[in-house]
Amino acid sequence: MAETPRPAWVTFGAEVRRLRKERGLTTAHAAKAADVSVSMLVKQERGVRAVQRVTAERLDEALAAKGSLMQQWARAVRSDAEPDWYHKDQPAERRASEILMFHPVLVPGLLQIDEYARTVVRAGLPLDSPDTVEGVVKAKRQRRGRLTAPGGPFLRAVVDEVAIRRVMGDEGIMAAQVSHLIDAAGSRAVRLQVLPGDLRAHPALSGGFRILKFTDRPSMAHVEHMSGNTVIADASEIRRLEAVWADLQAWAWSPAESVRVMEKIRDEISP
CATH class of the missing domain: 3.30.870 (Endonuclease; Chain A)
Incomplete structure (x- = not known):
């Protein structure tokens, strides 16, 4: 059964995918930098899985986001936490x-x-x-x-x-x-x-x-x-x-x- 995207994480995942492609990184390279599996990163880019802080920090560094990805992550956490x-x-x-x-x-x-x-x-x-x-x-x-x-x-x-x-x-x-x-x-x-x-x-x-x-x-x-x-x-x-x-x-x-x-x-x- 296909997993349903979580609205709070769709925007974050889309930003990760945009930055990854902009930097010319494959999913495998980005996943290795974030210390997660390729399948997990794919799910996170689709917004069907939440992202842990440590993963977001590694992605922010690997994608040279200069803190912007962490700001997006914080917004996603706040939104996802509001039931x-x-x-x-x-x-x-x-x-x-x-x-x-x-x-x-x-x-x-x-x-x-x-x-x-x-x-x-x-x-x-x-x-x-x-x-x-x-x-x-x-x-x-x-x-x-x-x-x-x-x-x-x-x-x-x-x-x-x-x-x-x-x-x-x-x-x-x-x-x-x-x-x-x-x-x-x-x-x-x-x-x-x-x-x-x-x-x-x-x-x-x-x-x-x-x-x-x-x-x-x-x-x-x-x-x-x-x-x-x-x-x-x-x-x-x-x-x-x-x-x-x-x-x-x-x-x-x-x-x-x-x-x-x-x-x-x-x-x-x-x-």
Whole structure:
């Protein structure tokens, strides 16, 4: 089966091919200089494979690109690291008046600190390069910054106690993450509640979701799964998710009690 070109790398690959031909180098010569196989370089020139930094540096030197190829490589990495949700969600999220968030096993993305997010991304992309991981973390940070800035949507989050107690990375990272949640709970733009971890069953155990509410249009939702997320616009399904959200809020501790619970957990896990 033919491999599908990756849009972020097509331009980079085309530039490598242009420079190679301009310098009068064969694919074999360029591949040897980059310390990759000929078949790999062919795929990279077609844009179907990402390029590691060290390979890009060797190509930049071998093709006498004087740093221009590395600039192109950096743009490709940034673009490739921005997953579909990053492009699809941004416009809707910016227009939302409220965002309701829940995840059964993780701290919701908009409330994650970089170190926590990095641990989650590394676990989800075990074969990707450190640069790709950092690109995703940066995209998350920029999204978080836009949506938590003054004038952004009001954020309502129910965070499962299980997610708060699960140590991601190490105890220091987790203590910092819980401290961030406590600080966020004190913001006028965030209402945060913790769902007791001993709740035996509830209808949102199968995955996280976000409901986006607007002042000028019907609500929409994003339901998360292993391969990304699915946009939900069907009114009946939105009502079902809103009912689930209402149950989660009712079962969760109050905002004030939730802060006390998080402070206790932070003290327990602090190194």
